[in-house]
Amino acid sequence: MEAEAAKFLGAGLATFGMGLAAIGVGNIFANFLSGALRNPSAADGQFARAFIGAALAEGLGIFSLVVALVLLFVA
DSSP states (O other), rough: OOOHHHHHHHHHHHHHHHEEEEEEHHHHHHHHHHHHOOOOHHHHHHHHHHHHHHHHHHHHHHHHHHHHHHHTTTO
């Protein structure tokens, strides 16, 4: 296998983290909505934590994008 092909393959595999981060954010908000509908009085206290979880998941997705770009253009 050529080095160029291996570089593209590695960068493509590193981008799976972005899709998994999107799935994670969807799960966070789906579970928050499910819990908020079951107990509306506790929804206000958990709203900020839902956004913190979404921000962490998106941060990991952006990190996987950076890894893919580094593999593609630097390595």
